[in-house]
Amino acid sequence: MALPRTKLLHGREVGTLAGLLALCAALWVATPHFATVSNLVNVVEQSAIIGIVAVGMTFVILTGGIDLSVGSIVALSGVALGTAHEAGLPIAAAAAVGLTVGLACGLGNGALITLGRLPPFIATLGMMSVARGIALMLSDGRPISGYPASFRALATGHVLGIPFPVILMLAIYAVAHFLLTRTLLGRYTYAIGGNEEASALSGINVRAYKAAAYAIAGLLSAVTSMLLVARLNSAQPIAGIMYELDAIAAVVIGGTSLLGGSGTVIGTLIGALIMGVLRNGLNLLGVSSYLQQVAIGSVIIVAVLVDMMLRRRARRAAE
Amino acid sequence: MALPRTKLLHGREVGTLAGLLALCAALWVATPHFATVSNLVNVVEQSAIIGIVAVGMTFVILTGGIDLSVGSIVALSGVALGTAHEAGLPIAAAAAVGLTVGLACGLGNGALITLGRLPPFIATLGMMSVARGIALMLSDGRPISGYPASFRALATGHVLGIPFPVILMLAIYAVAHFLLTRTLLGRYTYAIGGNEEASALSGINVRAYKAAAYAIAGLLSAVTSMLLVARLNSAQPIAGIMYELDAIAAVVIGGTSLLGGSGTVIGTLIGALIMGVLRNGLNLLGVSSYLQQVAIGSVIIVAVLVDMMLRRRARRAAE
Amino acid sequence: LGIAACNRGDGGAPTVALVLKTLNNPFFVEMEQGAREAADSLGIELVVQAPEREIDVEKQMQIVENLLQRRVDALLITPSGSREIVPAVVKANEAAIPVVVVDTRVDAPALEEAGARISSFIGSDNVDGGRMAGRFVAERLGGQGRVAVLEGIPGHETGDSRLTGFREVLAEHPGLEIVSSQTANWERDQAFNVTQNVLQSHPDLDAIFAANDVMALGAVEAVAAAGRTGEIVIVGFDAQDDARIAIREERMDATIAQNPREMGRLAVISADRLLRGETVPAEQPVRIELVTGQQTGAVEAPAREE
């Protein structure tokens, strides 16, 4: 219990990492196709989508909130980009429109929660429904396809053999880690999640920093939507359904407490990779769709169970 | 602030009720088809499905937890009933099988959360996936149809002109209200949600009462599934998708805090009716389905906003 | 058959309700457009409603109940569940509102058991479409090769029927093997991931059949990302605009056109005739077509014996 904080967090991530490695080892034994370079690159690339959304979700959850609207924001900002591009805007400008829309949705959530004092669950549930509806209205329920190769390179490009989405994701994690550990924003995010009242009484502008978390989540959802559009060459109004659950699962598997105030973005990255590896492995093994659901559910449960047990043991050993 | 407790809670429900009445009034003006006896009965009947699930969700949320698996439990217990019936069991026995399965799932959630010390979000997210997968495997992905009229009367029957589902729902709310206000179970449910540590230090068997909340949620999901099967004359492995969100929305609109420890089942009933009336009204008005999503999201937000404002004003007036 | 009930008593234009499975799927968006065009030209007020999720029978039933409260004059419906929708049909019958079923058949025995009646069925057969896709793949691969299947949301009837037809044909060719059958939940990005993963374990894949075009297009992008466009035969279903374009650009090979626009049009015309007291045929088949780069083979959907 009395470990210095940095150590404790470190210990946490080690537990989750052990889970990831165990899963990888199991798959390595189970199928020859798993542990190939191309497949591993492939897994990380696939994890980038949920991985980036989960970064924003980490900020939100650290403040003690939750964001159910990320999936819908992915759809809406993609459709906004598509509509703007169809209307003749150059792709860079269209992308800016998409990012702005994502940011605006996040700020909307933030305003409802801080100014309107709505519970985050309700505010973002509402936003989830509204943003999805607008995405469908804007696009008339159809995908908007056809983007220039320059834009599509976002998803298809490589740098030194590493797919661009992977680089983008890692860069976002690095920035997020820096923000959370080194800056005012990060410290206040933890403080607000740990004790909102004490934070306010310490003169922290709680509203602004809480809103910032949702804004970050909105913006990163928009970034994810750019990746998705580039990857699929199509902006879809029904994109991102259930992303919120996957992202929350990644965050929680990564050791962040849903009560707020404790957790790290590194843990989230490992959590997102666990989800990605799991899906990939089940596909490689050709597990039936029905059984896949059972397997995914079980692994989520077991991963967190083991992680909790390891942490408890580590704590006891430290005594 | 210094209102006695019963009054305070009463005040809460009044706010939500005002929201419901305002919505009804608006619809009454907007369409002649809303305020007919047959339509109002129809609305209440439709609200029974989410309404009953939301009762279990209220118990869970009062303990400070959450249950994402209710929808999947609806599916699984329905399929269990269907499979048992197809295998030749008399319908009453098959229904008992379905209810037992629902209860078992709830207990499984409870065990994972109390014995395994998993965060409720993770445990029930896992259960959501596992139960859905098993429902699909059991039924091979196909609906199981054809039930005796005696069973179908659960959904189609009337007593004194009131549809049976409405009576069932009201009975369940009455029992739940009694449990929460008059019994140890209720007292401990609030206590655990309000301060789990203090409850444990007071010698309350926190694990047992927490598990009980999930068991109730599982059992009521199974009850809902009976209604659904009777109504559609078919047990579907894909039933109940997203029920968790609707149920949580009903609970929160009804004034129960997601942090646990405060709220009432009467509020939940009003919350469920708000959702039901809203959907009904939008259908009656012929609002396009895209716009409907925008409207539903907005109304959820506005309803809770107004409710919060009324409560704050009431509080200020009381000072 | 045909119901002579005419509810046009109250003066204004008759109101016809079209209840779809969802409007999140371009297939039904096109159906709505076909219906709207017909309604406009016939002076009919068309109300279109759909649940948010394609598989939500319970919500669809609620929508029907709510529209019956509104006393629409006719009900056109694409059932989310072929048996589950029967109670809704019964309620419409009780309110003396004619029902036209579109796209997905209502289970005949269930209908009979409940004593419910429908005025007409308009649509094509998903199983047949699946067979058509199967025959195309068999032909292109010369009866020899490894095939991957992208399934829709597990338990979803439309997808299941398409796959049934497809598998039926493949079973007739011993040289064709389904090496992987995985769900991508009707979604494009999931299809992308699943295809990528399947290509890892089956790099020697020859063909992919997706139960709808949304998923097929995801597969197209994944195959392109692997640099294997043109080497793997990709067949979808629904003939969405995007899929037609991909076929034209030779990134995809074929899709099955069910012509939802025509279904919508026919449905409204049928409603109009029913409301005038005329009769309509019990079965109004809509052609399904194989859409490929080279030819457009049209096939008449055979009317099923009831």
Next chain:
Amino acid sequence: MIPSASEPHPRPPEPIVLRMFGIRKAFPGVVALDGVDLEVRAGEVHVLLGENGAGKSTLMKVLSGAHAMDAGRIELAGSEVAISGPRHARDLGIGIIYQELALVPDLSAAENVFLGREPRRGPGLVDRGAMVAASRRILQTLGASFDPGLPVRVLSIAQRQLVEVARALSLEARILVMDEPTSALTERETGALFATIRRLTSQGVAVIYISHRLDEIFEIGDRVTVLRDGRRVATREVDGADRRELVRLMADREIDERVPRPAARRGDELLRVEGLGRHGVLHDVSFRVHAGEIVGFAGLLGSGRTEVARAIFGIDPHDAGRVFMRGRPARISSPRDAIRAGIGLLTEDRKRQGLVLELSIRENIVLPVLGSMSRFGIVSRRMERERASKHAAGLRIKTPSLEQVVLNLSGGNQQKVVLAKWLACEVDVLILDEPTRGIDVGSKQEVYQLIHRLASEGVGIVLISSELPEIVGLADRILVMRAGRVVAELSGDEASQESVLAHAVGA
């Protein structure tokens, strides 16, 4: 209620009801208890004394089943027991009031009193009427007049403490542990509590009593055991024990317990409050605080002292009156504004309002001033560490390192962290609401010295305290509040404990 007068000492030795042998309990990095023995007789008030972090609460948590001990033995009435948990301890006749209030905010006071032991009307049915009636009775013996049907959420911290006490009393335990039951109480409630304790001990109940108020020990205690650094250093009869010796045993050094009172050096006016009012809570509160001045606020429970602080600090809105800083109107609508204007507030409820428990000591101390230690939003860890250790050093916080999570500190040490936080903030006017709540004698002296140092550096101090000696000793001027009004202003010279109390109760 007639309290039986304390029996004459020495009385015949009563049977020993509790023996603890060689109790050991370690937390990661800390050995909280290292072979502690304790012996308690029926009908005695056995006081546990020790500095913050000495292990008092931990020892009691072992007894009440909240902590499992690592080694040692417990005997109740001569036979060894293995206490498996809180419920088991309760069944064995052990009742406890925890130092950190453990109440359920949304349940009523009555429900909290009987939590886990509700009177029943049938299987599983709660008898609400009986519960409210019984808790009202117990609360009245404690001199508390609030409605037991009120949710705990709306009670003041002192009222909450009374609920805790009522809960322990309702247990009808054979061994009753009270871990700092009076830290938030004023003299009046304390008196009522003591009367109750005397009644219980006359019935043979053994009371283990923990407090940092030495006066209380002499008033109520029979024997005293002193703990230091997780070890027992002595057990004495209270009669004939020497106060200075006890303090030396505790602290292992000499401490001068007199409250020092240097001459006031009054500087310019810093804070001026005019006609502050909040409907139903505060009425026409006016006062000034000058640089270097210590202004005391005295009053009974719920007299509105905390409300004054909250209103000035921008937590609660006020509907009348104005606040000036250095003669200029200060527009304060949030704590942020208040801090900017140069006002700090140390709140009375450290857990809820003072600390972010999951953050480290360092992070808590620098929280209000972090902005000034950052450039472009990036925090300078060096400045952070320097500032935190500078202000923590003066307070002797017992911890392996400043990186320790505050959650793991003893109650008194947590209080010191909150103090350090406001010292680090370097404001012009510092409002201290019960600043010595739960801290030991030695640390109290340090806090007093600190308050003087701050005053001599020109900081204006508003001191709210329920400990009359403290407020009379420290303050240059004392404002006495009653029912939301300032009913008297006494200068340091004319103020005595008696005169303050007389104004406070309205006699």
